[in-house]
Amino acid sequence: EILMTQSPATLSVSPGERATLSCRASQSVSSNIAWYQQKPGQAPRLLMYGASSRVTGIPGRFSGSGSGTEFSLTITSLQSEDFAVYYCQQYNNWPQTFGQGTKLEIK
Amino acid sequence: QVQLVQSGAEVKKSGASVKVSCKASGYTFTTFEINWVRQATGQGLEWMGWMNPHSGKTGYAQKFQGRVTITRNTSIYTAYMELSSLTSEDTAIYYCARGAGFSGYGSLDYWGQGTLVTVSS
Numbered sequence: 001e002i003l004m005t006q007s008p009a010t011l012s013v014s015p016g017e018r019a020t021l022s023c024r025a026s027q028s029v030s031s032n033i034a035w036y037q038q039k040p041g042q043a044p045r046l047l048m049y050g051a052s053s054r055v056t057g058i059p060g061r062f063s064g065s066g067s068g069t070e071f072s073l074t075i076t077s078l079q080s081e082d083f084a085v086y087y088c089q090q091y092n093n094w095p096q097t098f099g100q101g102t103k104l105e106i107k
Numbered sequence: 108q109v110q111l112v113q114s115g116a117e118v119k120k121s122g123a124s125v126k127v128s129c130k131a132s133g134y135t136f137t138t139f140e141i142n143w144v145r146q147a148t149g150q151g152l153e154w155m156g157w158m159n160p161h162s163g164k165t166g167y168a169q170k171f172q173g174r175v176t177i178t179r180n181t182s183i184y185t186a187y188m189e190l191s192s193l194t195s196e197d198t199a200i201y202y203c204a205r206g207a208g209f210s211g212y213g214s215l216d217y218w219g220q221g222t223l224v225t226v227s228s
Contacts, residue, residue, distance in 0.1 A: 034214035036152075043202055043218035044152065055216070087152055091212045095168045098152040 002026050002090050004033075006099035012107040015078050021102045023071040023088035032092035035064055035073045038101075039084045047086075048073065075104075109133040111203050111219035118225045124191040127222045129203030136184040137161040140206035142215055143177060143188045145199040153199075157211035158186060166211045193226045200224075 003026040013019045023033065031051040036044035046055050048064040051071055061076045075082055083106050088099040114128040129141060143155040156167035158177040165177050176189045186203060201222045204215035 032212075036215075043204075043221055044215075045218070046214055046216050049207065049214040049216075089152075089214065091208060091214060094166075094211065096154050096211065096213075098154065100151045 001095060002029060002093050002097050004088055004090055004097050004099035006086075006088060006102045008102060009100070010103045010105060012105050013078055014107045015080060017078055017107075019075045019078055019082075019104055021073045021075075021086050021104070023066075023073070023099050025069045025071070025090055027093075028068045029090040029092035031067045032090060033064075033066075033071050034089045034091065036087045036089065037082075037084050038087065044087060078104075080106075109205065109217045111205065111217055113201075113203060113219040113222045116223040116225070118227065119193050121194055121226055121228045123193050123226075124189055125193060125224050126187055126189040127201050127203075127224070129186045129188070129219050131184045131186070131205070134205075136179075137181060140209065140211070140213070141177070141179070141186040142204045142206045142211070143175075144202045144204055144215070146202070146221075147199040150199075155188070155201075157206060159210075160186065164210075190224075193224075195226050195228065198224065198226045 005024045007022045035048040038044040052064045063074050085101045085103050087101050110132045112130045137160045142157045158165045160179045179186045203219040205217040207213045207216045
């Protein structure tokens with residue numbers, strides 16, 4: 001099973017600033033990863049798929065990059081509604097697996 | 108609009124089984140897979156398995172093999188996840204999610220609201 005490791009566990013950033021979240025796979029997953037946002041008491045929401053494709057309706061300040069084993073999610077000009085927990089998921093190998101999450105908090 | 112609406116919270120005794128439902132609307136139920144993912148309190152996401160609502164074909168994560176069964180009733184656009192031999196370790200929120208890929212591969216583009224299952228001894 002592929003291990004997805006997210007870093008950092010917690011990221012403190014001020015509103016208006018830029019945040020970069022990392023996700024590393026234990027072996028290559030090509031570009032078959034997705035990113036999810038989860039707010040307290042809510043289900044996860046799909047943000048990105050195929051490493052860099054933004055879901056319809058997701059603001060342009062969200063972008064994803066990477067391939068193989070190293071991936072990142074960048075959020076520019078952070079808004080108050082962006083502070084949440086973010087998960088990466090690989091779906092290249094069976095079974096699909098998630099990272100442990102990065103909590104993005106207000107600095 | 109696409110919606111997945113799950114059944115309500117459950118409290119079960121150790122050793123019992125639980126069956127959670129997931130009713131789909133806003134799209135053709137048989138054209139997208141349904142996946143099940145769980146999340147223990149304060150923890151991350153754990154994928155359990157998938158089902159093709161058209162064929163009924165399923166696939167389960169090894170951890171849950173033999174304990175989980177995913178089924179469907181196409182006439183009422185509803186998928187079900189049954190987990191047996193419950194222990195306190197199974198206390199979690201269980202989510203159904205629509206799969207954007209095939210055979211358990213793919214991102215999960217719409218999620219149900221979650222069902223809290225609490226297992227007590």
